[in-house]
Amino acid sequence: MFSSATAQWLFLTCLPDVGRARRRELLTEFPDLPRLLSMNAATLRAMGMTADATAAIQAWQKQDDAHPAVREVRAIRDNCCKHGIGILTWPDSHYPEQLRHIHDAPLVLYTLGDTGLMARDQIGIIGSRKATPAGLDHARRFAEELSSRELLVTSGLALGVDGAAHAGALDAGFPTIAVVGRGLDRIYPHQHRRLGERVIQHGLMISEYPPGTPARAAHFPQRNRIISGLSRGVLVVEAGLRSGSLITARMALEQGREVFAIPGSVHSPVARGCHHLIKQGARLVETVDDILEELGAWWSPPLQTGSDSAPEPKPQGKGLLAGLDSREIAVFEALGYDPQSTDALSSATGLPADQLMQSLLLLELQGLISSAPGGYQKVA
Numbered sequence: 001m002f003s004s005a006t007a008q009w010l011f012l013t014c015l016p017d018v019g020r021a022r023r024r025e026l027l028t029e030f031p032d033l034p035r036l037l038s039m040n041a042a043t044l045r046a047m048g049m050t051a052d053a054t055a056a057i058q059a060w061q062k063q064d065d066a067h068p069a070v071r072e073v074r075a076i077r078d079n080c081c082k083h084g085i086g087i088l089t090w091p092d093s094h095y096p097e098q099l100r101h102i103h104d105a106p107l108v109l110y111t112l113g114d115t116g117l118m119a120r121d122q123i124g125i126i127g128s129r130k131a132t133p134a135g136l137d138h139a140r141r142f143a144e145e146l147s148s149r150e151l152l153v154t155s156g157l158a159l160g161v162d163g164a165a166h167a168g169a170l171d172a173g174f175p176t177i178a179v180v181g182r183g184l185d186r187i188y189p190h191q192h193r194r195l196g197e198r199v200i201q202h203g204l205m206i207s208e209y210p211p212g213t214p215a216r217a218a219h220f221p222q223r224n225r226i227i228s229g230l231s232r233g234v235l236v237v238e239a240g241l242r243s244g245s246l247i248t249a250r251m252a253l254e255q256g257r258e259v260f261a262i263p264g265s266v267h268s269p270v271a272r273g274c275h276h277l278i279k280q281g282a283r284l285v286e287t288v289d290d291i292l293e294e295l296g297a298w299w300s301p302p303l304q305t306g307s308d309s310a311p312e313p314k315p316q317g318k319g320l321l322a323g324l325d326s327r328e329i330a331v332f333e334a335l336g337y338d339p340q341s342t343d344a345l346s347s348a349t350g351l352p353a354d355q356l357m358q359s360l361l362l363l364e365l366q367g368l369i370s371s372a373p374g375g376y377q378k379v380a
Contacts, residue, residue: 001073001074001077002060002063005034005089005091006077006087006089007073007077008034008037009033009034009089009090009091009107009108010073010076010077010087010089010108010210011037011060011069011070011073012033012034012036012037012107013107013108014056014069014072014073014076015053015056015057015069016050016052016053016056016069017049017050017052017053018049018053020104020106021104023107024103024104024105027090027107033090033107036057037057037060037061038061039057041054041058044057055067056069056070075212076210076211079183079185079210079211079212080110080210080211082185082211083112083184083185083211084112085110085111085112085184085185085211086110086111086112086115087108087109087110087111088108088109088110088111088115089107089108090107090108094115094116094118094119095109096118096119096230097119098229098230099118099226099229099230101255102225102228102229102255103225103254103255104225105229106208106226108208109206109207109208110183110184110206110207110208110209110210110211111184111204111205111206112184112200112204112205112206113199113200113201113202113203113204113205114175114203114204115204117152117175117177117203117204118177118204118206118230120152121150121151121152121232122151122152122153122154122177122230122231122232123146123151123152123153123154123231123232123233123234123235123291124153124154124155124227124228124230124231124233124234124235124248124252125139125142125143125146125153125154125155125161125162125165125234125235125237126155126156126161126162126165126224126227126234126235126236126237126239126245126248126249127139127160127161127162127236127237127238127239127243127245127270128160128161128237128238128239128240128243128245128270128273129158129159129160129161129162130160130270131160131161131164131237131238131270132238132264132268132270133336133340134264135160135161135164135237135238135264135270136160136161136164136336137164137336138237138238138262139161139162139164139165139168139237140164140165140167140168140171141168142165142168142235142237142262142288143164143165143166143167143168143169143172143176144168144169144171144172144174145288146235146288146291147168147169147172147174147176148172148174149288149292151232152169152174152175152176152177153165153166153168153169153174153176153177154176154177154178154179154227154230154231155176155177155178155179155227156178156179156180156181156220156223156224156227157178157179157180157187157188157189157192157195157196157199157205158189158220159189159191159192160238161237161238161245162178163192163195165237166178166195166198166199167195169203170195170198170199170202170203175202175203175204176199176202176203176204177199177203177204177205177206177230178196178199178203178204178205178206179205179206179207179223179226179227179230180205180206180207180223181207181209181215181216181219181220181222181223182207182209182213182214182215182216182219183207183209183210183211183212183213183214184205184206184207184211185211185212188215189215194367194379195379206226207223208222208223208226220244221244221247224244224247224248224251225248225251225255227248228248228249228251228252228255228257229251229255231252231257232257232258232295233252233257233258233259233260233291233294233295234248234249234252234257234258234259234260235260235261235262235285235291236248236249236259236260236261236262236273236274236277236282237262237274238262238264238268238270238271238273238274239270239272239273239274239277240269240270240272240273241272241273241276242273243270243273245273246273246276246277249261249277249282258283258294258295259277259281259282259283260282260283260285260290260291260294261274261275261277261278261282261283261284261285262274262284262285262286263275263278263284324362324363327349327351327355327359328359328362328363330349330351331345331349331351331356331359331360331363332363332368332369332378334348334349335369335376335377335378336377336378339372339373339374339375339376339377340374340375340376340377341374341375342356342357342360342375342376344375345360345375345376360376364376367379
């Protein structure tokens with residue numbers, strides 16, 4: 001283990017008293033950061049290393065498995081092997097180049113899925129966890145069309161806009177990238193377990209946190225810098241004035257990325273964040289072409305060469321409705337990703353209560369919808 005380059009980079013992330021900012025400073029000074037692990041105690045102290053950090057490095061040099069930092073590296077490797085999680089370190093050829101240039105980029109990324117997708121041009125789609133049905137529809141539709149225009153959708157797998165964006169891309173037959181704020185040994189939030197499995201199967205899930213790390217509030221603002229760092233621009237669909245999406249938008253600007261926002265009703269609390277961004281200079285977006293026009297300096301649509309062009313992706317989501325009759329399809333399409341009452345569904349579909357309940361039961365048994373406080377909703 002001690003001679004493994006991957007293990008050495010992992011160890012550097014486990015060093016006590018060496019946070020992200022300090023690691024970035026050291027990386028600037030020593031591009032071959034594992035060199036630190038061969039330095040003597042006097043040199044390390046002269047560099048400003050604390051006593052605990054110096055002791056940890058000495059334990060590594062002695063291959064002392066009793067030291068907590070060494071044990072942690074071994075546990076991370078074992079857990080990654082157990083769960084099939086990949087480890088990308090800073091010098092790895094698959095480490096995304098665009099991410100290297102942001103402030104405090106992670107030294108290590110944990111992955112499940114196709115790491116080659118990170119080399120693609122990406123657009124971040126973010127927004128409120130408590131999005132309106134219209135906001136969820138915007139997220140899905142923009143994700144589908146942006147994917148069809150060769151921009152890979154990246155988001156955070158959260159409830160609301162994030163989940164709708166991932167589902168929109170996947171349902172149209174395109175891959176998507178989810179950046180999460182916990183270890184990859186468990187999909188979070190649990191409501192998106194099935195969606196997360198689809199992301200892993202058809203796209204990529206990444207985290208800077210090793211397996212076993214629980215979801216914590218402080219992790220989510222940190223993962224946002226990775227979403228914006230991977231992306232050429234960030235689209236905010238719905239956001240309140242105190243939404244974490246505004247933090248992501250600010251990070252995107254600091255990283256030199258474009259920020260886009262979809263306006264909403266002046267009476268809607270989840271539109272105020274978007275309106276604020278637009279006042280601050282974000283591009284007001286009504287159609288996908290608004291985004292592509294702004295990104296025109298670097299983006300150009302793929303050349304179509306007739307019969308030699310790439311085949312159209314096969315939609316994955318359409319197969320979900322195979323075998324359903326027209327009544328059940330109508331009920332499914334009337335549902336959103338927020339709970340809707342049976343009264344609202346009856347009004348939208350024109351079905352009497354008994355037929356509506358039969359259709360809802362069948363859809364629930366097939367795992368396409370779920371009951372929730374306030375009614376029924378699609379399972380992303």
